[in-house]
Amino acid sequence: MLKVTNLHAEVDGKEILKGLSLEVPAGEVHAIMGPNGAGKSTLSYVLTGRDGYEVTGGTATLDGEDLLALAPDVRAARGVFLSFQYPLEIPGVPALTFIRTALNAQRRARGEAEITAPAFLKLAREKAQALKIDFDMLKRALNVGFSGGEKKRMEILQMAMLSPRFLILDETDSGLDIDALRIVSDGVNALRGPDRAMLVITHYQRLLDYIKPDRVHVLAGGRIVASGGPELAHELEANGYERYEQAA
Amino acid sequence: MSLTSAIRDRDVAQLPSRRDEDWRWTDLRGLIRILPQPSPPFAGDPGAGVFDPLATQVVTLANGRGEAVIYVPAGETAWVALRILSQGDGAHAARVSITLADGARLHLFETYEGEGGYVAQTSLALTLGEGAGVERIVLAADSAGGVSISQAEVTLSPKSEFAQTVLTCGGRRQRIETRVAHPGGHASLRLDGVYLLADKAHADLTTVVTHAGVDGLTEQLTKGVVRDQARGVFQGRIVVREGADRTDAKMGHHALILSDRAEVDAKPELEIYADDVACAHGNTVGALDEDAMFYARQRGMPEADARALLTEAFVGQVIDRIDHNEARDLVRGWAAERLRP
Numbered sequence: 001m002l003k004v005t006n007l008h009a010e011v012d013g014k015e016i017l018k019g020l021s022l023e024v025p026a027g028e029v030h031a032i033m034g035p036n037g038a039g040k041s042t043l044s045y046v047l048t049g050r051d052g053y054e055v056t057g058g059t060a061t062l063d064g065e066d067l068l069a070l071a072p073d074v075r076a077a078r079g080v081f082l083s084f085q086y087p088l089e090i091p092g093v094p095a096l097t098f099i100r101t102a103l104n105a106q107r108r109a110r111g112e113a114e115i116t117a118p119a120f121l122k123l124a125r126e127k128a129q130a131l132k133i134d135f136d137m138l139k140r141a142l143n144v145g146f147s148g149g150e151k152k153r154m155e156i157l158q159m160a161m162l163s164p165r166f167l168i169l170d171e172t173d174s175g176l177d178i179d180a181l182r183i184v185s186d187g188v189n190a191l192r193g194p195d196r197a198m199l200v201i202t203h204y205q206r207l208l209d210y211i212k213p214d215r216v217h218v219l220a221g222g223r224i225v226a227s228g229g230p231e232l233a234h235e236l237e238a239n240g241y242e243r244y245e246q247a248a
Numbered sequence: 249m250s251l252t253s254a255i256r257d258r259d260v261a262q263l264p265s266r267r268d269e270d271w272r273w274t275d276l277r278g279l280i281r282i283l284p285q286p287s288p289p290f291a292g293d294p295g296a297g298v299f300d301p302l303a304t305q306v307v308t309l310a311n312g313r314g315e316a317v318i319y320v321p322a323g324e325t326a327w328v329a330l331r332i333l334s335q336g337d338g339a340h341a342a343r344v345s346i347t348l349a350d351g352a353r354l355h356l357f358e359t360y361e362g363e364g365g366y367v368a369q370t371s372l373a374l375t376l377g378e379g380a381g382v383e384r385i386v387l388a389a390d391s392a393g394g395v396s397i398s399q400a401e402v403t404l405s406p407k408s409e410f411a412q413t414v415l416t417c418g419g420r421r422q423r424i425e426t427r428v429a430h431p432g433g434h435a436s437l438r439l440d441g442v443y444l445l446a447d448k449a450h451a452d453l454t455t456v457v458t459h460a461g462v463d464g465l466t467e468q469l470t471k472g473v474v475r476d477q478a479r480g481v482f483q484g485r486i487v488v489r490e491g492a493d494r495t496d497a498k499m500g501h502h503a504l505i506l507s508d509r510a511e512v513d514a515k516p517e518l519e520i521y522a523d524d525v526a527c528a529h530g531n532t533v534g535a536l537d538e539d540a541m542f543y544a545r546q547r548g549m550p551e552a553d554a555r556a557l558l559t560e561a562f563v564g565q566v567i568d569r570i571d572h573n574e575a576r577d578l579v580r581g582w583a584a585e586r587l588r589p
Contacts, residue, residue, distance in 0.1 A: 050542050076548035088543040092561030101557055102547035109548065141561075158547065 001026040001197040002047075002166055007058035009046045016042040018222035019058070024166075024215075027194040031208055031233060032201045034219035035241040040201045041085060043219070044170045048082045049075055062166060076102075077109035079165030081158075083172050087151040090142040095154060096124060098142045099161055106162065127160040131187050148175030156187040167191065167198040173207035185210030205237035220244040251276065251369040251397050255339045258283045273481040273513045274423050274452040280395065284367060287311040287338030294333050298387065298582070299357035302574055303329035312340030312368070320352035322377070327355045332370050334362040334394055341369040348380035350405075355572055356384040362419065365393035372400040376408040384412040385575050387582055390419035392447065399425045406433025406461075413440045413570050415579060417586055418449030418478065425454040432461030432492055441470035442563045444586045445478030445510070452481035459492040459522075466496070471566050472503035473559045473587065474510040484529075485517040492522045499529040504536055504562060506555070552589035559587045 002024040009017040016039045024030045034040050045053045047060060049072035060067045067075055090098055104114040115123075128135050131153050143151050152172055159167060169188065173181055188211050192198070200211055208216070208230065216232040217224045218241070225244050226232065254262035254276075264270070265277030290310030300306055304326060307316050310333040320326045332342060348354055362368070368390075376382060390396045396419050404410055414424050428437055441453040457466050472480040482501045503512040516529045536558055544554035563583055570576040 048546050072545040073548050073550045076546055082546050088540050092564045102549055106548035
């Protein structure tokens with residue numbers, strides 16, 4: 001699925017990723033943990049193609065295809081989805097309109113027919129119900145005036161409706177209380193499957209009690225400095241990142 | 249100094265120029281070296297207008313010809329499509345007079361439709377009786393080579409309501425001006441505008457509202473999206489005369505500039521000579537939010553689609569304020585057509 005090799009990337013001329021290598025096979029969930037400033041968000045933006053994140057070396061491929069050469073919307077159509085740490089407010093665009101526009105753009109890019117309005121509304125109702133989102137909220141401007149937890153739920157709803165293959169969750173637990181965390185995690189877990197892979201970026205171990213990873217990687221100083229099983233997350237929670245920061 | 253007399257006398261010296269403070273961004277004297285011959289009669293069939301299906305009466309002024317005297321009797325409601333057509337490279341001027349008796353209502357659907365390199369002037373006088381109501385919707389689709397100046401003088405009476413939404417895609421040089429005599433007396437005024445400009449289009453939305461009596465309400469929201477080498481001008485002046493207490497006036501102008509060579513000139517002015525008033529204005533000019541663009545693209549929208557969605561939403565907040573349901577949908581479609589790739 002995803003293969004990142006010796007990736008180097010700069011922001012404003014400052015090198016943030018310094019030779020990062022990572023492999024996430026289909027069917028697996030990998031967690032990336034690390035201290036603030038280690039390059040966690042940079043990795044998610046580089047993989048999704050945000051302007052201002054300049055790749056200076058290395059490769060990133062999805063099923064063998066060079067991701068870095070593709071425009072952000074083409075990557076999305078290939079199945080790459082980023083759940084934002086701070087989802088954007090889109091004034092004047094109802095959530096339903098935004099999601100339908102995105103879904104149809106992806107379908108067009110893949111040479112598929114657009115979804116019909118009734119089929120879309122049925123899908124939206126179904127997914128909203130599963131995430132305990134009031135359907136009327138989807139008629140409001142996307143994320144405008146929503147609480148932090150509502151915004152995160154709206155990210156997962158978009159994810160469920162767009163049905164991506166490679167999911168990146170950037171600090172999805174921040175701003176969530178325990179109940180919301182459970183709902184969001186259930187939503188994410190429902191998307192686990194043999195044809196999908198996920199990268200769960202988090203600062204704390206808490207989220208990983210709900211979304212259980214197959215592998216845990218420690219990102220420090222712009223590189224993966226340690227990898228292990230789920231037990232690594234508990235070790236980090238107990239001992240902190242200090243020794244990895246020194247190693248980096 | 250007016251375009252009307254300049255056209256009549258074929259005298260460029262009478263054109264407003266950049267030396268006139270009110271015209272400094274829409275200089276006609278510097279643009280027009282020689283005033284063209286008077287326009288010949290309109291040739292051919294202009295076809296149906298976009299608003300015709302919503303109107304009970306269609307009034308057409310073509311190349312300055314035609315009669316436009318509209319009177320709505322007390323207590324009655326009229327739906328009028330007013331089509332102002334310009335064709336060819338000549339000059340012409342048209343006059344429109346609209347009067348509403350007390351309690352009358354008018355839905356005025358006004359379009360400017362042009363073809364060629366004409367110089368056109370349109371003067372409108374709108375007079376509202378007590379408790380009368382007008383919703384004026386203007387779609388201005390002048391030609392890229394046309395010069396078009398529309399000037400409306402609106403006179404309100406106590407308890408009357410005047411709501412206006414102007415949408416334009418500009419012209420070689422275009423100005424849509426609205427001057428309102430506001431008597432207060434719980435009369436209410438909404439003056440909205442949208443300019444969507446590309447290539448070398450120029451549009452100037454100028455409004456002057458004079459509050460002369462107590463208890464007047466004015467609300468104004470104008471938004472613009474400007475790309476390529478286009479230029480948008482917004483001049484909004486609200487004057488509150490001495491004694492026009494308890495005037496409540498709000499003015500907002502917000503523009504998006506989508507290219508380095510596009511330009512927006514804005515002059516919001518509040519002149520307040522009364523003591524007890526609530527007046528506010530806000531003015532912003534900026535680029536499209538890059539974060540929102542990336543967010544939309546990450547969800548799969550190509551750049552042009554994402555830009556169209558965000559700019560449609562931006563101006564949609566003005567269009568949403570249109571009362572007439574079918575007209576609102578039609579106007580939304582008109583704007584979308586000009587914002588989509």
